[in-house]
Amino acid sequence: MKFDFFQATDVGCVRQENEDSIGHWPHEEGLLFAVADGLGGHNAGEVASALALEVLSREMERAPGTWAVGKRLRRAVQEVNLEIYNKAIVVPELRGMGTTLTATALVGSTLAAVHVGDCRLLLFRDKSIVQLTKDHTWVWEQVQYGLLTPEAARTHPRRHVLTRCLGRELIVGIDVLTTDLRPGDVLVLCSDGVHGMIEEREIAELVAAHPPEAACHALVRRAREEGGEDNLSVQIAAVVDCPEPQARSWWRFGR
Numbered sequence: 001m002k003f004d005f006f007q008a009t010d011v012g013c014v015r016q017e018n019e020d021s022i023g024h025w026p027h028e029e030g031l032l033f034a035v036a037d038g039l040g041g042h043n044a045g046e047v048a049s050a051l052a053l054e055v056l057s058r059e060m061e062r063a064p065g066t067w068a069v070g071k072r073l074r075r076a077v078q079e080v081n082l083e084i085y086n087k088a089i090v091v092p093e094l095r096g097m098g099t100t101l102t103a104t105a106l107v108g109s110t111l112a113a114v115h116v117g118d119c120r121l122l123l124f125r126d127k128s129i130v131q132l133t134k135d136h137t138w139v140w141e142q143v144q145y146g147l148l149t150p151e152a153a154r155t156h157p158r159r160h161v162l163t164r165c166l167g168r169e170l171i172v173g174i175d176v177l178t179t180d181l182r183p184g185d186v187l188v189l190c191s192d193g194v195h196g197m198i199e200e201r202e203i204a205e206l207v208a209a210h211p212p213e214a215a216c217h218a219l220v221r222r223a224r225e226e227g228g229e230d231n232l233s234v235q236i237a238a239v240v241d242c243p244e245p246q247a248r249s250w251w252r253f254g255r
Contacts, residue, residue, distance in 0.1 A: 001030045001106055001181075001242040006212035007235040010220045012193055013228030019045035020191050020233040021099075023053040025060075030106040032060060035119045035233050037191045039165060040097035048084050048099040048167055055080045056103055069105050069112040070176045077101060077114045077166070077174050084167030098167035102133060102189055106181065109242040115175040117165050119233075120195050122203065123179075124186040129204040132177060135192075136164035154199075160192070180245040186212075187237045190219070193230030197223040212236035 005026075011018040019038035024031060036052040038045025059076035067075075080101060088094045100117020113121055115133040118140075123130050134140060138161040142148035153159060164172055186207050195203070198219065206218045216234050223232045 001108060002240040003031060003106065004212050004238040004240060005031060005033070005236070006216045007033070007233075008216040008220050009231070009233040010224070010228075012230055012232050013224055015231055017043065017046060018231045019049055020193070020231040021046075021049035021053050022233050022235060023057065024235065025057055029108065031237060032057075032103065032105045033189065033235050033237065034101060034103035035189050035191055035235060036102075037100040037117065037119055037193075037231070037233070038097070039099060039162075040094070044088075044094045044097035045099065047087075047094060048097040049101075051084055051087065052080045052099045052101050052166060055083050056101070069107055069110070070114075070178055073103060073105060073112060073114040074174055074176055077103070077116065081116075081166040081172050082170070085170055088167055096168075098165040100136075100162070100165055100191075104187065104189060104237075106187075106237065106239075109181050109245045110178060111181050111187070112176070112178045115177070116172060117162060118160075118192045120188075120190055120192075122188040122190075122200070124188065124204055124207045125182075125184070127204075127208065129188075129200050129207070131200070132179070133175065137162055154196070159196070181239050181242055183239055183241050185239040187235075187239075189235040189237075191231060191233040193228070193232040194219055194223050194234050196230065197226040197228065197232075207236065212238050 024033035036049035038049035063072040102119040139153040
C-alpha cells in the first residue's frame with residue numbers, strides 16, 4: 001500500500017495541558033496509527049493516553065504474526081486497558097485516570113480498526129464522508145434511541161459524558177471494524193476536540209481541498225477559530241495506491 005500521511009496535535013485555546021497522545025508506526029506492508037484522549041486531570045490523563053500508545057505498539061510487535069490484524073488489535077487494546085487500570089490502582093495520584101483510544105491498521109487493501117471512546121474515524125470517498133466508528137457517549141445513545149437529534153447532541157450539556165473508556169473498569173467493550181480500501185480514499189482520525197468544533201461537512205471540504213499535511217493544519221486552525229475548547233488531534237492517511245482486495249489480510253508489524 002502507498003499512502004500519504006500526516007498528523008498534528010494542539011493544546012487548543014482553553015486547556016493548560018495537552019492530554020491527547022498521537023502515534024504512527026509505518027512498516028513495509030502498511031501503517032498503524034492511533035489517537036488517545038486522556039481523562040483524569042492533574043496530568044493523569046496525559047499519563048493514560050501516553051501509556052495507551054506505548055502498550056499498543058509493544059503488544060502489536062509481540063503478538064503472533066499469524067494472527068489476523070483485528071485479533072492483534074483487540075488483544076493489544078485489552079492489554080492497554082489492563083495496564084492503565086492496574087497503574088491507577090498502584091499510584092494514588094493517578095486514581096481515576098482513563099483514556100479513549102482509536103487505532104487503525106492499513107495492510108494491503110484492508111483497514112482494520114479498534115475503538116473505545118469518542119474519537120472518530122472518518123472515511124472520505126467519492127466526494128462524501130462517512131463516520132466509521134460510533135461514539136461511546138451518552139448523547140450518541142440518545143440519538144440512536146431517537147431521543148435527541150444530531151444537531152441537539154452537538155451542543156448538549158452532557159455531550160462529553162462517556163459510556164466507555166479504557167482504564168476505569170477491568171473489562172471494557174472494544175469495537176472492531178474492517179473494510180476494504182481503494183486508491184483515492186482518505187481516512188481522518190480525530191479527537192472530539194476537532195469533530196466537536198467542526199461539522200463533518202466542513203471536514204470533508206477541507207480534506208477534499210488539501211493534501212494530508214495542509215488539511216491537518218487547516219482542521220486544527222478551524223477548531224481553534226471555533227473556540228478550541230479541548231485538545232485538538234488529527235491524523236490523515238490518503239491512500240495513493242493499494243492492491244486489489246484479498247479474501248484475508250494479515251498484519252506482520254515490525255517483522
